[in-house]
Amino acid sequence: MPANKKYLTPSASQRFAKITAAILGGLMVAVMFHMALASWFNHVAIIITSTFSAFILWAVLMVLAFLGKNGWKVWGIYLLASLVLFVIFYFGKQTNPLV
Template sequence: MPANKKYLTRSPWLRLSKILAGTVGGYAVTMSLHLFFTAFLPRENVIITACFTGYILWACLLLYAFIAPNVWRVWGLYFLLTIVLAMPYLLKFNP
């Protein structure tokens, strides 16, 4: 059964923005979250944990980019989360 046309994105630029927000933005948030953990936990444990939780979190963030009604809010949220989560790592390891 094909999808209902009224729920599909008509603009190819909006569709591309959702794809990029989900892939690139989701990856940036995932990596910055694990950088956040390396600022407080042993690096070896975080690397092993990132192998499992990284893909799951990235997949959820990718899905959220397509479910959200406004892609610009998704970009803003992912950018803000990336900066906030990476800040403890950057301040601790790069004085």
């Protein structure tokens, strides 16, 4: 039974943006989230936990990317979230250099 055409994304650029945001953007946010946590807390425990939690977070972010109407807005949100998490990571490394 084929999918209903009204629910499919008609534009190829929107489809490309959603797919790349889901795979690359979701992975980028998931990894940056765990790096930001590792810079403020016990990095060994965070890295061990991230083997499972990063995959779960990535899967959730993949689903969220396809729920959005505009793939480029999803990319913007993921890039903004990655930038914020990078700033948290950067200041965490400056504040706690031995952690």
